[in-house]
Amino acid sequence: MRAVRLIVGGATGKTGAEVVRYLAGQDDLQVVGAVGRQHQGADLGALLGWPALSGVPISASVGHVPAEADVYVDFTAPEVAVALAMEAVGRAMRVLIGTSGLEPQSVSLLAAQVQRQSLAAAVIPNFSVGAVLQRKMALELGRRFGRVEVVEGHHRSKRDAPSGTARDLASALEAMGVETAVHSLRLEGLVARQEVWAGGPGEVISLTHEVTSRQAYGAGVAMAARQLVTVSGFFTSLEELCPALTARD
Ligand SMILES: NC(=O)c1ccc[n+]([C@@H]2O[C@H](COP(=O)([O-])OP(=O)(O)OC[C@H]3O[C@@H](n4cnc5c(N)ncnc54)[C@H](OP(=O)(O)O)[C@@H]3O)[C@@H](O)[C@H]2O)c1
Known part of the structure; x- marks a missing residue:
């Protein structure tokens, strides 16, 4: 079977660079193009010092990527992610967006276009497996305790607050009718961390998920890309796109 061909937007960024390194190690996936702003025309493999990605050019937009691809993966910035995704849909590609802080209206337009073309797209707030499991347990805490507080912390250069993951959970x-509060920290030293707290008479419970390296996102992106080429429709979480992730045996 031929590999699923991917174009990655933001492949030179903090998250995108870790994700493409992971994807380049998967036999059934092939990164064929990249989109970036400052390094247009450069070779992605040479730039990242990763020989498996040599020969992958960095282009100014999805429309400028010379290779044909099956899936466009986006880790860019909220003001450009949906426009790049629309270009990908225009090339009949499926779309996987990790970028957070998107305008709901532009996401709705993307979803409508994807449905019209019978393609598939997913806007995924968090690609790490631990975060998916934490979300599932947090909903259970909400059901049992009726009130949940979320404390999310990220590195100082994160532009949106609260995070997409915390907004999605809230x-x-x-x-579900659960009273919810979200608190955000932006601190040097953090990558991404989320605590979920609930309390009842005489007890409190907290669940902590922490990303210590952006390597955590690679496996989720790979899983989502493989699944996306087998389905059509619009998805808003990793567990919705890949139900096997949280299914019981
Ligand atoms: N869903 C998840 O699991 C998850 C996980 C982590 C992060 N994120 C989200 O992913 C996004 C990226 O985060 P990051 O920390 O990796 O950011 P970052 O380090 O600033 O990287 C952003 C990347 O996007 C590119 N870019 C920015 N504006 C562009 C434009 N107008 N056209 C083309 N390329 C452009 C940048 O290229 P240049 O350097 O050339 O400008 C860079 O490669 C954020 O929204 C973040 O919240 C999501």
């Missing part, structure tokens, strides 16, 4: 809890 809206799922609120939809």
